[in-house]
Amino acid sequence: MTQGNGSRSTTSYEEVRCMLMRGGTSKGAYFLADELPADPADRDDLLLRVMGSPDPAQIDGLGGAHPLTSKVGVISVSEDPEADVDYLFLQVVVDRPEVSDRQNCGNILAGVGPFAVERGLVTAGDTETTVRIRMVNTAELAVATFPTPGGRVEYTGSAEISGVPGTAAAVEIEFPQGDSPLLPTGNVRDTVAGVEVTCVDNGMPTVLIPATALKVTGYEEPRDLEEDVALADRLHEIRLEAGLLMGLGDVERATVPKLSLLAAPRDGGAVTTRTFIPVRCHTSIGVLGAASVAAGLRLPGNVGEDVARLPATGDRTRVEHPTGFLDVDVSVDPGEGGTPPVARRTAVVRTARKIFDGTVFPRAADSAPTSAQGR
Template sequence: MTGPAEVRCMLMRGGTSKGAYFLAEDLPADEAARDDLLLRVMGSPDPRQIDGLGGAHPLTSKVAVVSRSADPQADVDYLFLQVAVDRPEVTDRQNCGNILAGVGPFAVERGLVAAGDDETVVRIRMLNTGELAVASFPTPGGRVDYTGGAEISGVPGSAAPVVIEFPRGGSPLLPTGRVRDVVVGTEVTCVDNGMPTVLIPATAVGISGHESPKDLEEDLALADRLREIRLEAGRLMGLGDVESATVPKLSLLAPPKNGGAVTTRTFIPVRCHTSIGVLGAASVAAGLLLPGGVGEGIGELPARGDRMRIEHPAGFLDIETSVDPGSAEVAPAVRRTAVVRTARKILDGTVFPRSAGTAPIPPRPQGGQR
């Protein structure tokens, strides 16, 4: 396939991820041509991504496609695309709350939304799920200011805060309809508060849950066990065959060590996350608040308020979540979710994709946009 020889692009850090941000109008309208172009932009398939923008890890091989929204409840539309590192694959079957942190500032930078004098609020429709998010960030003098005192674990230094609130969505919090399921002989809680996630007590799969991501990735027996759980849980959650999908995520739960509510080790889906995704953390927090869930007896819930600290390998993520536990007649539901992230513009200019090759692009995995 062929495509443009050069493309306008902004490289941004969003939360604890990094990705290439594009206006939809700057990319081919045809999905196959777009995906082919993005593979060449990011340097995939290649474990080093040496010939593109990718950073040889799923957390740095991400793409945001942004456009004005036709939805009266939103200002812009955001499509997240995960570009595989070592495979010729681009998928939209998951969302990304970290890359989401950069969407509002990018929309202002590209003129899709007018900046306020002090602060700008951008309503974002997340096309992967159809749900909404509202991002607020400083724009003194009508310009995005990336400097500030907000710090997040996994990112050195500080930057301006981006407050993201997630209005209550339409998807069921418990995709299986049950607070506990037994999957491959393991009790789990399947939850979706923006990211389909399977919560698993770490001890149930033979680990403490405090191991390093590297050690966990090298545990082949653990990898086989988690794969079996993920495939079966995916079917139970209505996601179909998830063999080639990046959802559901698996979050292993262990007691906190540094004053938080819980310690997590999250798989995305094979690599162990060096921190935790925003929407994954939102799902963990909501799951911990469910009476009867597998987090009972593991997590230490805050005595007051909605703010919960989720510990992960690089530190912690603070998230505010409240849940209506429901009743025999009414299913549990999330009342509110909000998180503070940061974002930073790294580079704005033109990217030159490598020359088009002859390797075919595999068909997009079926099963819906998640």
């Protein structure tokens, strides 16, 4: 992760091939790994200039002035025999000269398979294509299947996802059982900064918190929650302490763990959520964050038991969020006799769309600001 001013790139990279895609409810720039600098510091410096950071408006780059639209996927052929491609996710911080690789992004993941076909890393099938993806950030696997009629990626279709207008082709993503513990602290409940929480990691380190424990309802608009100074202070305190308990170390400048406030469902789902990334309130919810919420709710004794309304049968869990819902199929073995719980299978449906494919011209290295410039 590049922090502070970082090192300035010694390679000019006056232009670089780039594909801008919407993946799920996020938007990001996708690159081939071998078309970016090999040195991580030089790569991150270039990406800051491509996205227009640090600047709260990101006016001089591709970024959209929000963490959900300041994301990058770096793709390459995988050397792992169980994967076709490697996917490195990078979060480009909007208002600071930082690039973080400390988390995955399941939304940007939705575009990885189509991008791999578009760039010739994977040969498309005649009707649909399945791409095995190694998520470099966590060394875990995902399998994406999407339509490719006639050997070309099809982006139009009838699938709808909350938070995205219109319809698009479905991208089915399945996450096999990973090696990371589902309960990073070993407990289904922990007391963190005086609040009972459930710390869970089903692809995304996430802290589940009953909304009422923080004196909010969990139904507020994201902007109203962001403007609550007292809430922000409590969330910051909880996140720092939970990060240590979850084995993440000092998370002061990290984007994980995510914090999800839980409330009773309002629209027939299992639970209502408000998720922080880490200080901005998500207008929906991330794929892997939702997968972690869904898995956590299926663990006996979790902090959401009093508000969640899980279906009587089946593995599907509908996670409500500010702009709709996200359905997650998750099968959890709660463990017994000292055996830790595991998520046997997790799957979601997302959509993705190619917005442009071409050349991006990064801001010149010698004109890059060293800190965010207010407006």
